[in-house]
Amino acid sequence: DQQVKQNSPSLSVQEGRISILNCDYTNSMFDYFLWYKKYPAEGPTFLISISSIKDKNEDGRFTVFLNKSAKHLSLHIVPSQPGDSAVYFCAASGNTGNQFYFGTGTSLTVIP
Amino acid sequence: KAGVTQTPRYLIKTRGQQVTLSCSPISGHRSVSWYQQTPGQGLQFLFEYFSETQRNKGNFPGRFSGRQFSNSRSEMNVSTLELGDSALYLCASSLGSGGGDQPQHFGDGTRLSIL
Numbered sequence: 001d002q003q004v005k006q007n008s009p010s011l012s013v014q015e016g017r018i019s020i021l022n023c024d025y026t027n028s029m030f031d032y033f034l035w036y037k038k039y040p041a042e043g044p045t046f047l048i049s050i051s052s053i054k055d056k057n058e059d060g061r062f063t064v065f066l067n068k069s070a071k072h073l074s075l076h077i078v079p080s081q082p083g084d085s086a087v088y089f090c091a092a093s094g095n096t097g098n099q100f101y102f103g104t105g106t107s108l109t110v111i112p
Numbered sequence: 113k114a115g116v117t118q119t120p121r122y123l124i125k126t127r128g129q130q131v132t133l134s135c136s137p138i139s140g141h142r143s144v145s146w147y148q149q150t151p152g153q154g155l156q157f158l159f160e161y162f163s164e165t166q167r168n169k170g171n172f173p174g175r176f177s178g179r180q181f182s183n184s185r186s187e188m189n190v191s192t193l194e195l196g197d198s199a200l201y202l203c204a205s206s207l208g209s210g211g212g213d214q215p216q217h218f219g220d221g222t223r224l225s226i227l
Contacts, residue, residue: 043218104154
């Protein structure tokens with residue numbers, strides 16, 4: 001049972017434009033949502049997170065939006081750069097942080 | 113600060129064998145989680161250890177087991193290997209004693225191939 005879903009396996013964006021990666025979840029008990037970036041042959045690295053009490057969190061070029069009523073979150077990257085090309089995973093956890101549920105990932109390609 | 117270290121990086125085994133993977137967490141991190149990554153399946157949670165105790169377990173058969181030592185280092189064992197066990201196995205560590213906003217830090221994984 002996939003509690004966190006990323007329905008777009010891949011996304012291509014021109015350099016300088018906005019990249020929008022989407023994620024849906026089914027469990028309304030999730031308290032935290034995180035985004036990770038993964039390059040080939042490396043482990044995922046933490047990018048940005050958001051608490052369920054917020055609807056937006058920003059860190060430089062990265063902004064995460066949370067819509068709790070729709071059980072949907074998105075990651076915006078502006079402006080997109082070729083170095084952003086990677087697989088992006090969204091993840092969710094409860095308030096204890098003992099277990100994280102990951103989506104299947106979206107492969108982002110930023111075209112120079 | 114040293115990151116999460118997983119050994120070995122690559123492993124080739126045959127069906128029916130068993131394998132042990134090792135993970136050294138970031139110093140001070142007491143929680144270690146293991147994930148299986150296969151194409152199209154994302155990261156599937158195997159189990160999480162905290163202070164040498166298994167706190168959470170995913171939906172994997174009993175052939176998958178793990179343990180954590182007093183220095184927080186962890187090992188994962190898979191017995192009676194099957195072709196479907198071919199995957200990237202990732203280990204992640206975190207402080208483990210706070211809220212869900214404490215991100216996990218991942219190692220680069222062990223690529224296990226079953227022939």
